[in-house]
Amino acid sequence: MVSVFIRRELALLARQKADWLNPLLFFIIVLTLFPLGVGPEPNQLRIMAPGIVWIAALLSVLLASERLFRDDYRNGVIEQLVANRQALMPFVLAKIVTNWLSTGLPLVVISPVVAMLLGVEPAAFVAMMLTLLIGTPLLSILSVLGAAITMAADKGGILLALLILPLYIPLLIFASAAIEAAGMGLPYNGQLAILVAMLLLAFALVPLAIASALRINVS
């Protein structure tokens, strides 16, 4: 069942290209605005680069997630899935997977190019890629949770940001700690291990929370 649902989401993504192009474009735009706004001194850019990449990634995943359940909620799809019960969990999993495929993955794929343009050093670069690879699925899971929680709320966006950012911040702290360690030539396995642990824990527990959030929201 999950695969059918994933195929549905992919069909939707193929039709509504905005849903994945938009975050990607947003990511790129944020990054290109920096040299324009801050001034293009290479040294400064190089130091800031990994942090900025992570911030941009975080924001674009956050923004993309707002619309995640909106259409399905308005059309009554979620309501009927909740009434049906058995299909809810596969639906949630499909949403998480496609959310990562559509926002996380493109960011991971594009970030080498971006890092190159901003002149990130090789060591920090590897760390950035690794943290992004581990961090973006976690970002996806959390933002699906946020979207589910605020689905029926009258004031979607702001709440989502308010709720989810606290959960994001540990991620940001560990990721930038790892990158910093890498930049100074220190080992950063510890930070990566924590990121992986966070990811696994989230993957085990959060889908349950998402399903019950959906259930509560339609009642």
Next chain:
Amino acid sequence: MVSVFIRRELALLARQKADWLNPLLFFIIVLTLFPLGVGPEPNQLRIMAPGIVWIAALLSVLLASERLFRDDYRNGVIEQLVANRQALMPFVLAKIVTNWLSTGLPLVVISPVVAMLLGVEPAAFVAMMLTLLIGTPLLSILSVLGAAITMAADKGGILLALLILPLYIPLLIFASAAIEAAGMGLPYNGQLAILVAMLLLAFALVPLAIASALRINVS
């Protein structure tokens, strides 16, 4: 009639606080993420600050505008206004005014605080405020245009970003030029004058374009 419409939009804003709190919160969050992601060295922050403030402002206005006509379009309000014709232009003007009131103004109000926290110097600070004061109405007008053009398009967001950012970039360039000049103690009247000219021109012409974009979109 405009005033009734403005009152309606304000009532909506009072009800859907997300629509104005979200951009504001987004602005603040983007700014607080920087010390976390890039590292809290005061000198670096001070140099980057005005640029970051402008980028954050630009992004948050851009993001706020996506939903501008969405609800009214879905509910058939726009359709009926177009059928009615005479009420369309007041509606557009009301949208522009309230868009600025709800996204531009809060940013202008909050930016002194932010500038203080980031340690911007007084000269650059004045320039930043002035450019924001002139620049944000222009941002609003342009983003209402973008929202109107992409209203019925299935792929809202991305198109909006693509269409509007090229129009924003001159603004960003002049604004950051003015701030830079101020930071170095040079006069920056020239840049301000250009900004004002752009604003006036946009205010004279763009509403017509918006009205016709709406008309085309419902047919």
Next chain:
Amino acid sequence: MYFDSFSDFLAMGGYGFFIWLAYGLTYLLLIGLVAYCFWEVKAFRQHIQQKLARAQRIKQYQEADQP
């Protein structure tokens, strides 16, 4: 009493500003919280009053509307 005089007590060995700032803010917030909690009770009573009045109004309206 640990301090020799009242002014000593206020000065707190030179750290008076920070200590009194901390205590002041704390008690400000606590008193505010207590006041808010009791104000809520009062506000609820008013709300109930308003609700009753409103129900009355609607009933009158419907009675007037029936015949």
Next chain:
Amino acid sequence: MFKWLHPLAKPEILYHFCGRLLPWLMGSAVLTLLFGNIWGLAFSPPDYQQFDTVRIIYIHVPSALLSMATYTIMAIAAFTALVWQIKVVQWAVLAIAPIGAVFTAIALLTGMAWGKPMWGTWWEWDARLTSELILLFLYLGVIALAGAFSDRQTGTKVACLLALVGFVNVPIIHFSVEWWNTLHQGASITKFDKPSVHPSMLWPLLISLLGFYLLMLALFCVRLRTAILQNEQHRPWVKSALGGQ
């Protein structure tokens, strides 16, 4: 085992139970809090390293501990509410949230006022400080979320869910001093086997802590009563409860 709790799940009984508890709690809270704080401010000795600034400890540590304890209570309540669908417990989650938020704010503010003389800076992006700030955001998030729904019941339940999810932050706060090397000092009184604080400071500290705790419970009673009334306002007993007073 918890049979005696069952009647309390009935809103009406709980309302009156809280009503009876309230004066005692409130009175003892005010007394212990003032007693502990005055002892700490005026009668306890200063620290040999931190001088008189150490007197902030009598509000900073209780409020900081309480901010976490309150969150823990809230999370437990939220868990109970979601699993067993008990309505009064759902309301309790929302009743306690603002109290915790205020305690968190106090911990932050007093910490800042302490940090300036001790570390030379009001604020630092250090792990404990940041995670405590996040705790404040979580409290605010729970409150804001509950208000964001047109349907009060939905809002309450969703807020319970968030309270539960946000609990991960509490251990992070507590262990942050061990996981990262930070400015903030490590556990001293919460190491129960061997407290490393001198009794002359420990006692006023513990009494202040008790005071904060009692105050939390008292305010919790007040707010829970209001919440019960709000949610049960269509029931006949509410009218008599309101009229009876």
Next chain:
Amino acid sequence: MTEFFSAQGLSCIRQDRVLFEQLDLTLNSGELLQIQGKNGAGKSSLLRLLAGLSTPDDGTIYFQGQLIAECLEQYAASLCYIGHQSGIHEQLTAMENIAFWRAAYQLPYVDSMTLLGELGLAGLEDLPCHMLSAGQQRRVSLARLWLTNCPLWILDEPFTALDQSAIQRLQYRFRQHLAQGGAMIVTTHQPLSDGFSCLKTLELSYRW
């Protein structure tokens, strides 16, 4: 005498599919034109053409003897169009929605409280519309018909979600409007009650 409203040789093509071709219709004041047809026959598309929301692929529409393309402003001012979508904003209350439409049509002040009370919405005036039931939302959207004095009404399935008493009340309003010399074009899948003396029907057939 020129007809109040007429159309000649209308055709509409959607997705390369001809919905209708060479359609003529006329409407005089005091008349009600009911457009019938199966689902997907093109009724809503026709109404949108007639309301000036889209331009026909062929054909001309006259209002009081003038091409509507030439008197757009005047035509728009004498038209009240309510489509499938309700045209009410879900976050606004019934009162606010009505105030908005009153301003948009520049209608005289009416006590919306009484109006809403008459429509069976007493006590719900200041709830956001998404808290109303389906039929109550529809009532709010149709409240406009009690305010307007436009001579031409174009309504797309006005009866959806309404209960029988509301349908009766709405039809009573229709008769009032027709008696005052108004004209109206309506689609509906539910039969109109008898008692419309000037009822014309137009059957659109579903063409593939």
Next chain:
Amino acid sequence: MTEFFSAQGLSCIRQDRVLFEQLDLTLNSGELLQIQGKNGAGKSSLLRLLAGLSTPDDGTIYFQGQLIAECLEQYAASLCYIGHQSGIHEQLTAMENIAFWRAAYQLPYVDSMTLLGELGLAGLEDLPCHMLSAGQQRRVSLARLWLTNCPLWILDEPFTALDQSAIQRLQYRFRQHLAQGGAMIVTTHQPLSDGFSCLKTLELSYRW
């Protein structure tokens, strides 16, 4: 014998307003229960309670003699609920929407092409649903009823936007379902045609 489906002492409170109180109902297999009432009487709210989407403020619901809270999974598996909203995604085609619901209900494979053809949507199978007319969208959403084999259907105003022939076809399907021992709960403002032998009605009154 235990009843197929029954509810006792249901009450529902919305915004501190009591919609109904102490409501009892029973339903046996082969029966159709029609819930009637004015706009805003609480019909949709009742159906949502019965479908297990929200919990009643009071009262209990039994399915085959068991409390539904205790056999949620099993109850959900034997229930087909279609509410006011269609439950179809506007950007997906009719085919894709049906495939989605087939997967969600784990229904056996059916040739959706033929099914859609029978429902009068031949040739429109691969258009995104927002390009369909109102009634056609509704048909896509109701197509599920031809696929499912759940014994209990709960439908909220299934006839909206449908034309007469589609309504007839739908009622034919209702009869089939009832004949096979199914049961259903329906609200509608349009009268059901005669010929339902086991029709029960329940009238909800509009309470302020």
